Amino acid sequence: MKAIVTLIFVLFIGLAAQAQENTTEVKVETTTKEIVTETAKENSVARLYRFKNSRVKKELSFKTTKNTAKLA
Structure with missing residues (x-):
């Protein structure tokens, strides 16, 4: 009996x-965008550091102070 009542209840909720x-329809506004087929060639130059003491x-080239090997 409990199974029949549960089945009827589930069917009732589904039908409701x-x-x-x-009835509310959502209007979607479309936008058109152009496709760029040509890319601009840009000559970018990497920066070279001439001096030993440059920041980079x-x-x-840092070295730690505790980098020495230890004998047991």
Whole structure:
């Protein structure tokens, strides 16, 4: 008996959900965009550091003070 009542309840909820009318339509505004087929050629030059004490080389070539090997 409990299974029949549960089945009827589930069917009733399903039919009630389908019976609701949803009349609000959402208008979607479309936009057109152009496709660029040509790319601008840009000659970018990497910066080279001429001096030993430049900031980047100095930071990349650091050495720790505790880098020595220990004998047991």
